[in-house]
Amino acid sequence: MSVPTRKPGELPIQASQVRVGLHVRLPLSWLDHPFLSSSFLVTTEDQVREILALGVEVYCDPKRSKVMPAPLASAAAVDPAHELELTLVRQRQEAQRQAKAVRVKVMADMRAKLDVVQKQYMSAAEQTANAFKLMGARPAECVGVMREVAAESARSLLADPDSAIILIADKAKSQGEVAHALSVMTLSLLLAKQLQLPEAEIQLVGMAALMHDIGHSGVNPSILRNPARNRHEEAVFQTHARLGFDQLAAVGAAVPQGVAEAALHHHERDDGKGFPSGLKGAAIPRLARIVGIANRFDNLANPVDPRTAVSPFEALGVMWAREKTAFEEVLLQTFIRTMGIYPPGTLVQLSDGRSGVVVATAPPSARLCPQVLIYDPDTPRREALILDLADPETAQQLKVLKAVRMQERSEDELDYLLPRRKMSWYRGNS
Incomplete structure (x- = not known):
């Protein structure tokens, strides 16, 4: 399937800037993400984590969003618990890819x-068209x-x-x-x-x-x-x-x-x-x-x-x-x-x-x-x-x-x- 490119009016943002209320579009084919659509309004924290686990830059549509993207955080120490959570999310995403x-x-x-x-x-x-023509003769x-x-x-x-x-x-x-x-x-x-x-x-x-x-x-x-x-x-x-x-x-x-x-x-x-x-x-x-x-x-x-x-x-x-x-x-x-x-x-x-x-x-x-x-x-x-x-x-x-x-x-x-x-x-x- 075709992968959508950036559209006029969209802003490229990091996955870490995604939060509930933001309208995003994923630059991935339908098969490569766990959502039913590549373009949607983020409504849950689970969706935020799913997008973060994808590890890709996404597009934000400010006109369709209810909030602005989160500030881009500076590099911080790795949280082992957070990394484990993302690993589990990625494993689930792989199973979803196979199901897709x-x-x-x-x-x-x-x-x-x-x-x-x-x-x-x-x-x-x-x-049928040819037969209709034959009906008279x-x-x-x-x-x-x-x-x-x-x-x-x-x-x-x-x-x-x-x-x-x-x-x-x-x-x-x-x-x-x-x-x-x-x-x-x-x-x-x-x-x-x-x-x-x-x-x-x-x-x-x-x-x-x-x-x-x-x-x-x-x-x-x-x-x-x-x-x-x-x-x-x-x-x-x-x-x-x-x-x-x-x-x-x-x-x-x-x-x-x-x-x-x-x-x-x-x-x-x-x-x-x-x-x-x-x-x-x-x-x-x-x-x-x-x-x-x-x-x-x-x-x-x-x-x-x-x-x-x-x-x-x-x-x-x-x-x-x-x-x-x-x-x-x-x-x-x-x-x-x-x-x-x-x-x-x-x-x-x-x-x-x-x-x-x-x-x-x-x-x-x-x-x-x-x-x-x-x-x-x-x-x-x-x-x-x-x-x-x-x-x-x-x-x-x-x-x-x-x-x-x-x-x-x-x-x-x-x-x-x-x-x-x-x-x-x-x-x-x-």
Whole structure:
């Protein structure tokens, strides 16, 4: 990891000048000191001793400090008791370095997993984009490609019982329809897995989700992109459900009935206020109900107008608190349980004041402890810390204080944590 250099306004001081109330920054990599951050406000005498034992010159930030550095003491006789204390501290620091080395390996594995999944995402995106182009002239071929993408994704998900949702934020901006299709597919698969559906039905869920908006091809793009449609435009938009059903039904037996029905009914609501048929409750096909939940979640997190986007954490809150009557309650509860308290893509503030973005869900045994990529403008994003808050040692020092909204963070922070702002949920074969 990069070692930060002195910044404007900072003062170099000796370790012996550090005291409680001073804001310091250590000129060391994260692996070479015992703290969770290289820049922090000193709050305890134990921290003072830890810094002294490091034996390095540190940087002080007067503007962020509550006190001035201690005077530089003149050379004095060595205190054997003090030297013994520092020796013990250094021994403890060495043990902490070794423990950190293990955590660095975990971070490296996480980055490698992200890289693999991103490559798989781009491959699936390319296949899906090409398939969409074939729907008009060669619909059977389009359906075949979609079936294979969905089947491979389902097999991957089922092969890993501890699979987590991975946030891929560095995808191409031009993949709007494709990104939405893949996102809804992955979210639907995760819900289907949580429901413990048979593998054959899970694959159907994936195929239905991937093709749920196939009818968009028959609607003017200006209407699809308009978040403030008038009554006439909304009526035209709603035709995409019937258009998609007709397109899929025309392919014949290659499209299972449930897949075509999901395209037709994924905008129905449990309370009967949806479209196109105003179906209620159990009258809505199960595949359509599953896809409908995933579709709504992704539309909240990734709307046509990005200025109205909410965090994944907020999206779950909206669906539960304001829109509960639109969904079968048990399905919605299961989806929320699947996504976790802090879904990937959620911006969070940690208990030490730092901020970050959740990049992987927490395990069921520690739902409040996700993996978080830490915002640190002094560290390149590629080298940013990814802290596993479920790790016992980390959990003793750090926790999520709260989820925060994108509108509350600076542009620099958002560029660092969510480079593309548009999130895609994709579970790869890793």
